Amino acid sequence: MQAERFIIRGDLAAPTxxxxxxxxxHRLGLHGQTRRESDACVELLVQGPPDLIDAMxxxxxLGPIEAWVETIERFRINGLPxx
Amino acid sequence: xxxxxxxxxxxxxxxxQLGPEGRDTRLLGEPVRVAWQDGAIIVTSGGHTLPSQQRYxxxxxxxxxxxxxxxxxxxxxxxxxxxVDVGLVRVKCSPLRAVENFLDIAHxxxxxxxxxxxxxxxxVGKYDVAIxxxxxxxxxxxxxxxxxxAAKSAxxxxxxxxxxxxxxxxxSILYKTCPPRPGEWDVITxxxxxxxxxxxxxxxxxxxxxxxxxxxxxxxxxxxxxLQDRSILENQLPHRLPLDPGMEIPxxxxxTSIAYRRWLKRRGYTYGAQxxxx
Numbered sequence: 001m002q003a004e005r006f007i008i009r010g011d012l013a014a015p016t017x018x019x020x021x022x023x024x025x026h027r028l029g030l031h032g033q034t035r036r037e038s039d040a041c042v043e044l045l046v047q048g049p050p051d052l053i054d055a056m057x058x059x060x061x062l063g064p065i066e067a068w069v070e071t072i073e074r075f076r077i078n079g080l081p082x083x
Numbered sequence: 084x085x086x087x088x089x090x091x092x093x094x095x096x097x098x099x100q101l102g103p104e105g106r107d108t109r110l111l112g113e114p115v116r117v118a119w120q121d122g123a124i125i126v127t128s129g130g131h132t133l134p135s136q137q138r139y140x141x142x143x144x145x146x147x148x149x150x151x152x153x154x155x156x157x158x159x160x161x162x163x164x165x166x167v168d169v170g171l172v173r174v175k176c177s178p179l180r181a182v183e184n185f186l187d188i189a190h191x192x193x194x195x196x197x198x199x200x201x202x203x204x205x206x207v208g209k210y211d212v213a214i215x216x217x218x219x220x221x222x223x224x225x226x227x228x229x230x231x232x233a234a235k236s237a238x239x240x241x242x243x244x245x246x247x248x249x250x251x252x253x254x255s256i257l258y259k260t261c262p263p264r265p266g267e268w269d270v271i272t273x274x275x276x277x278x279x280x281x282x283x284x285x286x287x288x289x290x291x292x293x294x295x296x297x298x299x300x301x302x303x304x305x306x307x308x309x310l311q312d313r314s315i316l317e318n319q320l321p322h323r324l325p326l327d328p329g330m331e332i333p334x335x336x337x338x339t340s341i342a343y344r345r346w347l348k349r350r351g352y353t354y355g356a357q358x359x360x361x
Contacts (some may be wrong), residue, residue: 020327028332040334042206051334058333058341065326 003054003080006060011016013039024059028052029069031080038045047080087351089147092154094286095126095135097168109278110146111354112124117142127294140288141274142169153219154250158270158290167298169287176316177355178253178277179347180326181285184257184316185273186247186343189336190224190230194311204229207336214346221249221346223339226237249343252352253277265291271305281322285309317343321357329360 002013018034021044025032030048044060046053063069088111096106096117105118115128126135129135135144139159158164174181184190189207206223210226226245246258253275258268270290275283287305325331326348333341347356 009329024328027330038251052332054222055332058337059328059331062326062328062341062344064360 001047002050002053003077004045005046005075005077006046007059007075008042008044008060008069008071009073010039010070011040012036012042012067014064016064017042017067020067021060023054027058028056032056033080045077045080047074057061084146085150087150088354090145090150091147092136092143092145092149092251094141094276095144095312097123097170098124098137098140098142099168100170101142104177108146108167108276108284112166112279113146115144117144130197139272139274141242141286153190154254156256156270158268161290164270164290164292165294165298165301165302167289167291169289169302169309170283172287172306172309173278173282174285174312174313175282177260177276177281178321179355180285180316180319180322181275181283182249182253182255182273183324183340183343184250184319185257186339187337188226188245188339190315191228194315209272209335210338212261212338213341214342214349218250219350221247221339221342223342225246247339249346252347252350252354253283256265261292263294264344267292268273269293277354283355312330323355323357325357326353327358327360 021035025046030046030052032044032046035043046056057074059074061069061072068081093110095108095110095115101117101124103119105116107192108115108117112175113128117124124135124137126133126142126143128146133144133146135142136153138153139156143153153289208222208227212223215222224246227242229240230243231240232252244260248256250256255273261267261269269292272288274286274288276286277283287309288307326344
């Protein structure tokens with residue numbers, strides 16, 4: 001198991017974006033949390049097997065049709081915060 | 084205002100096979116006629132003459148106003164290459180699915196068994212994928228794959244290096260190491276004519292360094308490959324190419340497909356695409 005922080009940047013103002021990310025986490029069987037920093041930046045904390053975290057990055061890079069993901073930066077973290 | 088779908092160039096005929104009777108076909112769901120007139124080839128649709136040109140063995144037409152020149156394949160003019168008009172394969176699938184399948188290396192051992200791949204050599208190694216902003220094209224480079232018979236001219240298995248290039252939404256170009264000419268790349272293209280959103284005609288074309296193999300064998304080799312792909316493509320679900328990954332779980336081997344879909348999304352090219360996950 002591994003935990004990472006994704007900083008997702010792009011045109012992310014669509015209200016469908018965060019629910020879409022949550023659904024995609026669920027589809028991949030990953031645990032995670034999202035937080036909107038702005039219309040152009042979303043933070044995702046994710047935990048699970050490394051290959052599935054890679055798959056999450058690829059899925060999010062495409063995202064829902066209403067959003068455009070320009071970049072995703074990834075950082076290793078020790079785990080998801082409690083709660 | 085430009086139309087990201089109508090303002091592209093599309094193949095509509097093979098110059099060498101266009102007889103005096105012309106060709107009646109379809110493009111983006113509309114009837115199109117390709118015909119000789121006073122020694123020149125013209126393309127008409129709905130009573131209008133479309134912008135057209137002849138290049139890479141094919142007639143190209145644009146249903147709208149061309150947004151850019153036809154993409155360049157410099158190798159087409161390189162002396163010593165044989166230019167191979169492979170012909171036509173009609174496939175009941177989205178034109179974008181046909182391009183995506185061409186970009187998918189991981190299927191070689193399973194679909195083109197003992198020709199382009201073989202078990203247990205199924206692993207796709209790390210490779211680079213980028214949208215090259217300066218030319219607005221998708222490129223995948225440093226792709227290495229073991230192939231039992233990489234080309235008609237190859238004797239026995241070799242590790243082949245590939246580059247993939249998507250210069251237009253319904254065109255893909257594969258560059259692969261050329262067994263008889265180290266340092267050069269064989270060029271194999273897939274020109275896709277969208278008849279409608281779930282039906283297309285695929286026109287493979289090649290520019291090869293191969294002086295020995297009879298032309299009929301070269302054509303037969305590529306036709307065999309594309310006919311193997313057809314049965315897979317026609318049974319793929321969803322029929323249209325998802326621009327939202329939905330239930331799909333892309334892996335490292337799918338990086339080129341993901342880059343292609345991102346590029347289509349950014350260009351607003353949605354003909355043959357599924358916009359919302361099923």
